[in-house]
Amino acid sequence: MTGGNESCTAGPTSMSYLTCLTYILEEWTGVEDIGDYLSYAFYILWLLFPLVVVFVLPGVIVILFYVSILWLHIYKRKNEIKEAYSHDAWIGANEMLATLWDGHGRIWHGYELHGVENIPQGPALVVFYHGATPVDYIYFSARLHIMKKRRCRVVADHFVFRLPG
Secondary structure (H helix, E strand, C coil): CCCCCCCCCCCCCCCCHHHHHHHHHHHHHCCCCHHHHHHHHHHHHHHHHHHHHHHHHHHHHHHHHHHHHHHHHHHHHHCHHHHHHCCCCCHHHHHHHHHHHHHHHHHHHCCCCCCHHHCCCCCCCCCCCCCCCCHHHHHHHHHHHHHHCCCCCCCCCCCHHHCCC
16 A cells, blocks of 8 residues: 555656556455446446436425525514514515525526516516426516515416415
């Protein structure tokens, strides 16, 4: 096994870092041809990667829903006294959640909002496709709140209100 002062590049032939790591793992585990096992493990990882991606996105969205609910609950408990003396005690919570969901939309999906200047100052009707989940409405609402400080109301089918949460 290589010592603390010895390196893989020292000696008559230099080798890549991964080759050196393979040799170290072979000596440490006592398994010969560990590179074959590692290549098989990388193949399985590459094969199952789409399944991981399919389950990670809904998991992250559900976690963000629970984080949002927990944040609102903590904010409500913290500001019960302030609410009696202030008419807008929920401004901080709205800003925080809008920033959280806007960040998720930008990082995960590259969500951008174009044409906000075309929305009139008065009432307006925005029609959009929401697919299987109304997450894009959440992204739209969060971005609109950040850019224009406006709130958006929803007209939805009865099915949406039957969803838990």
